[in-house]
Amino acid sequence: MRFISLAAFSLAALTAASPVAVFNKPIDVASPPPPSIHKIQGQGQGRHFGPAVALEENGSDDHKKRPPRVNVTTWFESYHRSDEIRQYFLQLAEDYHDLVTFVPHLARTHEGREVYAVKISAKGRGSRDKPQVWIQALQHAREWATATTAQYLAHHFTSKYGKSSNVTNILNSAEIIIIPNMNPDGYEFSWDVDRIWRKNRRNNGNGIYGVDLNRNWPDHWGNGGSSTDPDAENYGGPYANSEPEVRGLINFFKAQRRVLGTVDLHTHGQLILRPQGYTNVSSPHETEMKHVGDTMAQVIKGVHGMDYTSVRLNEISPLLTSGSTVDWFYGDQATRANGGQRPYSFAFELRPSPEGSEGGKIGFILPIEEVIPLGEEIAAAMEYFVDYVVKNPLKEK
Ligand SMILES: *[C@@H]1O[C@H](CO)[C@@H](O)[C@H](O)[C@H]1NC(C)=O
Ligand SMILES: *[C@@H]1O[C@H](CO)[C@@H](O)[C@H](O)[C@H]1NC(C)=O
Ligand SMILES: *[C@@H]1O[C@H](CO)[C@@H](O)[C@H](O)[C@H]1NC(C)=O
Ligand SMILES: *[C@@H]1O[C@H](CO)[C@@H](O)[C@H](O)[C@H]1NC(C)=O
Numbered sequence: 001m002r003f004i005s006l007a008a009f010s011l012a013a014l015t016a017a018s019p020v021a022v023f024n025k026p027i028d029v030a031s032p033p034p035p036s037i038h039k040i041q042g043q044g045q046g047r048h049f050g051p052a053v054a055l056e057e058n059g060s061d062d063h064k065k066r067p068p069r070v071n072v073t074t075w076f077e078s079y080h081r082s083d084e085i086r087q088y089f090l091q092l093a094e095d096y097h098d099l100v101t102f103v104p105h106l107a108r109t110h111e112g113r114e115v116y117a118v119k120i121s122a123k124g125r126g127s128r129d130k131p132q133v134w135i136q137a138l139q140h141a142r143e144w145a146t147a148t149t150a151q152y153l154a155h156h157f158t159s160k161y162g163k164s165s166n167v168t169n170i171l172n173s174a175e176i177i178i179i180p181n182m183n184p185d186g187y188e189f190s191w192d193v194d195r196i197w198r199k200n201r202r203n204n205g206n207g208i209y210g211v212d213l214n215r216n217w218p219d220h221w222g223n224g225g226s227s228t229d230p231d232a233e234n235y236g237g238p239y240a241n242s243e244p245e246v247r248g249l250i251n252f253f254k255a256q257r258r259v260l261g262t263v264d265l266h267t268h269g270q271l272i273l274r275p276q277g278y279t280n281v282s283s284p285h286e287t288e289m290k291h292v293g294d295t296m297a298q299v300i301k302g303v304h305g306m307d308y309t310s311v312r313l314n315e316i317s318p319l320l321t322s323g324s325t326v327d328w329f330y331g332d333q334a335t336r337a338n339g340g341q342r343p344y345s346f347a348f349e350l351r352p353s354p355e356g357s358e359g360g361k362i363g364f365i366l367p368i369e370e371v372i373p374l375g376e377e378i379a380a381a382m383e384y385f386v387d388y389v390v391k392n393p394l395k396e397k
């Protein structure tokens, strides 16, 4: 008989005083934990496992398929693969079941992997009515530090609820949606075969693979800055919205209530990008979005002194960029699907700076010791962002 030893650590254990009182809120029955999450035999009360709870691996209970718990104490000391990251978020949903809902099966990739999300909000406080903010990562496979940032943000907002008044207010009044790994096929390929792989893994025929997901979104698709050559890094796909990863996220977006802001995480270059990409013309909300982008840059600088540049996408990319998320979320399709509410839409290029990247390729390999400082500065920016957009939704002009 084989036994799995479950880690004695939980995410909550990372933080000293456990805010048990704040977590005793009623659970939103409308969003039960997914079927894959079950209470562990012997867990007892609270979210801390006793030392090494042993489970029968082949037991008849549903939890027999549970992978071992991740060790959160050492989690940010290395990069992790898709399966482990998924387990990290499943565990987060279990450890913070009154804050986190794991949403499975948003998309099934070409190679059969799952794209999933987590929703983070104080569930006892009317989460069904709350405005939402959307944060997605790993659209480009090689941009590993976007994944660690998504993990860090989830850690930040869960572990600080009930301790930081800012985080508590944010989760009481808003819901944060995180899609931590929207291109798992490309991500796994970047581990196994080609560290600087960017696209997904669509089979384009003739031994050529991949669509640039960030040129596949159905807003002014193919309008410039994307390629029709299947071998190109910025191949926009055979048609707009052709890719399961993009389609799945769009359908998930359409199922939301009211998304006030969106952030698409990329590396690298330390930029905060706002619409528009498909045209050189500034968006009608240039003033509002410039204010938010500039303020996020200031907030980030206040954390570890890093300089991020706040610019329009078309300023750094004069040859234009079409079919990207930053335009889709700001565009008319998303706005219609969002009950007429146009979201603030940003794309971040995270660390390192252009100077720190040694000509580009190495910029995708962020030294592991920068993962937490990067997470901290983006968490501060996201605290500001969520708070601001909830109080100042974009108005139509
Ligand atoms: C987690 O990692 C820490 C630091 O290496 C270690 O002390 C601890 O034993 C680990 N926990 C488990 C359950 O493996
Ligand atoms: C687990 O497997 C062992 C040996 O393979 C078997 O003896 C045992 O009955 C199984 N337990 C359950 C609960 O199925
Ligand atoms: C809380 O938010 C306010 C307003 O955004 C900000 O000035 C302050 O620094 C934040 N406090 C912490 C501890 O982050
Ligand atoms: C966009 O504007 C910049 C200067 O504002 C210019 O250099 C660039 O050529 C323009 N691009 C297009 C596609 O018109």
Ligand SMILES: [Zn+2]
Pocket (backbone or CB within 6 Å): 139, 140, 143, 265, 266, 267
């Ligand atoms: Zn990117």
